[in-house]
Amino acid sequence: MMTEDRYAVVRNDEEQYSIWPDGRETPAGWHREGTTGTRDECLDHIERVWTDLRPLSVR
Template sequence: MSEVDEDNRAYSVVVNDEEQYSIWLAGRPLPAGWTEVGHTGGKDECLDHIAEVWTDMRPRSLRQAMDARG
């Protein structure tokens, strides 16, 4: 499959328990620990959405540990 074909496929934005985001081909079973966030579309559209909502790249557990320190 060429890159042009890949760009025409539908993707879903997914998030894991550590609040890290990724994209996943729409309609495919999700790996354990990942949940769809309700945003689907083309690859670029999904990546743009992630860029808007994922402003702190640190895993949730690291953010919580750093917040607990002070």
């Protein structure tokens, strides 16, 4: 049985979201948002919370 990779939802200072492999150091300029799960779970979460895709500096 194959296990699915785990990811963390990350967000930058412009409030843009992405996913990053859980367990790896978060890249500079990004912060863990608190959600972890499978790729699909994380992407579903981002779709629910990231409703305004414009960077914070443009809003």
